[in-house]
Amino acid sequence: MSEPGLYAVSDLHVSYPENRAITEALRPDDPGDWLIVAGDVAEQVADVERTLALLASRWATVVWSPGNHELWTVRDDAVQLRGEERYQHLVTVARELGVHTPEDPYPRWNDSVVVAPLFVGYDYSWRVPGVASKAESLRHAEEAGVLCTDEFFLHPDPHPSRDAWCTARAAYTEARLSAVPAGRQLVLANHYPLVREPTDILWAPEFAQWCGTDLTADWHLRFNATVMVYGHLHIPRTTWHDGVRFEEVSLGYPREWRRRGTPSPVRRILPA
Numbered sequence: 001m002s003e004p005g006l007y008a009v010s011d012l013h014v015s016y017p018e019n020r021a022i023t024e025a026l027r028p029d030d031p032g033d034w035l036i037v038a039g040d041v042a043e044q045v046a047d048v049e050r051t052l053a054l055l056a057s058r059w060a061t062v063v064w065s066p067g068n069h070e071l072w073t074v075r076d077d078a079v080q081l082r083g084e085e086r087y088q089h090l091v092t093v094a095r096e097l098g099v100h101t102p103e104d105p106y107p108r109w110n111d112s113v114v115v116a117p118l119f120v121g122y123d124y125s126w127r128v129p130g131v132a133s134k135a136e137s138l139r140h141a142e143e144a145g146v147l148c149t150d151e152f153f154l155h156p157d158p159h160p161s162r163d164a165w166c167t168a169r170a171a172y173t174e175a176r177l178s179a180v181p182a183g184r185q186l187v188l189a190n191h192y193p194l195v196r197e198p199t200d201i202l203w204a205p206e207f208a209q210w211c212g213t214d215l216t217a218d219w220h221l222r223f224n225a226t227v228m229v230y231g232h233l234h235i236p237r238t239t240w241h242d243g244v245r246f247e248e249v250s251l252g253y254p255r256e257w258r259r260r261g262t263p264s265p266v267r268r269i270l271p272a
Helices: 017-024 045-056 083-096 134-143 162-178 197-201 205-210 254-260
Strands: 006-009 034-037 061-064 113-117 185-189 225-230 237-241 244-248 267-270
Touching: 017 045, 034 045, 034 113, 045 061, 045 083, 061 113, 134 205, 197 205, 197 237, 225 267
Parallel strands: 006 034, 034 061, 113 185, 185 225, 225 244
Antiparallel strands: 006 267, 237 244
């Protein structure tokens, strides 16, 4: 039996039968293992609940951050809540399963490491290079045939826009991270990367504007991050930014992971 570890996965997208089968086969290596789930479990609340319940029954501790897909309000979902109300409902569902959320005290993985699940979205600040405004950047994306489905299904209520919601979440989260006692190392887990550089290899660079915010660009340094865990891009890999390890832990859609061969989506984060 191996040493208990901290693991992570994201973008399980269990509405696809192939992904659901992969998710149902996931098991820890050790009874003491922890698992970070960095968003995009599913679009319907029942699927999110069922999946988190399964993972929580197997891992010693599960920590969840929402992705954009959990926050969609789709027509065939029995839960038609929108925006903040939908997010808070998902938080309640996760808490009832014993899963840690961005609204709970950050759990300590060991004496020195704190795991901080975050919910900070995007504000269109990662615009098409050389473009000055959000409207122009969105126009460039539309002309290139690139449009995120969030524009139709991710409602920011009661905030006036998704970018306004992102700004509010960034301020709230920054205050929470600033309150972590000095000397603690943090594992930061957010659905979106905290820096723009991971988006540089996107096939459609116009999509970067739906992938994060400049508001978080220095958080990995300011808050003593030992690792930053994220998903969303569906490009699983390890990169380094300012000496900090960034782990993209997406499974992604079947058409994507088939190109990489049989997936083993859960990645060991610590011990490295």
